[in-house]
Amino acid sequence: MNPISAPRGTRDVYPPESARWNRLEADCRDIAQRFGYGEIRTPIFEATELFRRGVGETTDIVEKEMYTFLDKAGRSMTLRPELTAGVVRALLEHKLLVQGAQRLYYIGPFFRYERPQAGRYRQAHQFGVECFGAPGAEADTEVIQIAAMLIGRYGIGEAALNINSVGDPTCRPGYREALLAHFRPHAAELSADSQRRLERNPLRILDSKDPQDAPFVATAPTMLEHLCDDCRAHFDALRRYLDALGLAYAVNPRIVRGLDYYTRTVFEFVSSAIGAQGTVCGGGRYDGLVQELGGPPTPGVGFGLGLERFLMVVEKIAGEQAPPRRGIQAIALGEAARERLIAIVGALRERSAEPAFADWQDRKLTAHFKTADRNNARWAVILGDQELALDQIVLRDLLAREDRQLPLVASAAEVARLLVEATG
C-alpha cells in the first residue's frame, strides 16, 4: 500500500518554512495597511462564467488551465485561476463602488492546471492589491510603490521593475494592425508558435524567446509609438511620478500581459535568480474590467505578487539569517518536579507571549539541553529533587551559560510571574 502523496504541483509548508510564510504575510498586511488598503476575502471557487468573461475567453488560462467542475446541481464552478475577477464580482454584488474609490488587498491561493516546474505550481499563493475608481497615473504609481516597498524590505532589489503601456481601445486596434502588417510578410519565417499567435494574439509574438523570431521582433513597431494622446499622457505622468518617488524602472516595450483585461499601464518585477519563472510580481491597469463584468465604467489598477516565487528569490538572494533565540525550555527531573513544573509552564503560557518549550520525557539533563538548543530557546528552567528540597527553581541563561536561583513559591502563577520578570 503506497502512502498517498500531495497532488502534483502542490506543496506542504511546515516548520521552519511556515514561519517565513507567516512573516511575509504579516509584512504584506503591514505595507498594504500603510497605504490605506483593507483586506478582502472572496471564495476559492466561483461560477465559471465569471472567469470566462473576466479573464478573457481566448486566454491560455481560460482555454486550458482552469480547474472546472460541475457541482451537484449541475452548475459549472471553477477554482479561481486568479483573484481579481472575484474581487470585482464582490464589489458589484455589494455595491461598494457607489461609495467611491476602493482600495483592497488580498492574500490567498489560486489554481492553474499547468505542468509544474520550479516557481510554477498548480496551487500557488499571491498577495495582491486593487485600486478602483482612480483613473490617474498616481494610482498606478501607488500600487507599484506597494510592491517596491515589500521587495525593498526583503533586500531583493535585483527584482527589477519593468513598465510598458498596452494602450486602450482607442489606440490598440491600430497598433495591432501595424504589428500584423509587420509580421505577415515574414509569416513563413516565424517559429511555429509565433505563426499560431499571429492571427490570434499578435502582441504575444513580442515576448517570444525563440531566436528564429528575434530579428523580426527587434524591428517590430512598439505600442509606445502608437499610443493615443490620452494613453501617452498617462504613461508620461507615470514615469514622472516614479521618478519623483525615486523608484528605478526600465521601459520595456516587449512586456505583454496574459490576461485580456489590461489597458494602458502594465508592469512586472522580474528576478533572474530563480530561472525561467522569474516574474515575481505582475500587474497593471484594467479600466474595462468592471464594465465587462456588468458594473459601471470604473477604472482599476493592481498587481498580483507570487508568494512562492518571492520566497524563492529571498532565499536565493538574501540568504538565511539565524533567528534570535527566544523563549524558555522547561526541564523537569523526576515525577514530583514534573507535576510542579507543568503548572508553572501552564501559567507561563497564559502570561507570556514568548514560547515555552517542554519535553516531559525522562531523559538526561544533557539531552534536555540539546533539545533546548534545537528549539533555539533563550532560557532554561530546571526543576528537580535538589530544587524541590530547597524551594528553589533554577533559571539558566543559555547565552551567558549562567544559572541563577529563583524562589519556588507555592503559587505556580507567582513563579511564572517571577520567570517572566527575570527573562524580560
Added chain:
RNA sequence: GUGAUUGUAGCUCAGUUGGUUAGAGCGCCGGCCUGUGGAGCCGGAGGUCGCGGGUUCGACCCCCGUCAGUCACCCCA
C-alpha cells in the same frame, strides 16, 4: 501540452562490466559526562533502491510502463 533529465536512509549523495549481507556524511537516539547544552570520540536505530511489469540462474544496475521532482519550451504569480 512538447522536449530533456533525475528518483537509493529524515536530508545530501556514493554504489565497479548485472553477483550473494546496499554504504558515507549530516540529522536523530544513547554512552563517554551518577545534574549543566552547540565541539569531539564511541555505539545504535533507521531502506520492499519511487511504483508496477519484463529479461536473467541472479536486477539498485538492462528493457517497457507509470508516478513524482527538476530544466527548457509554452505560459505566468
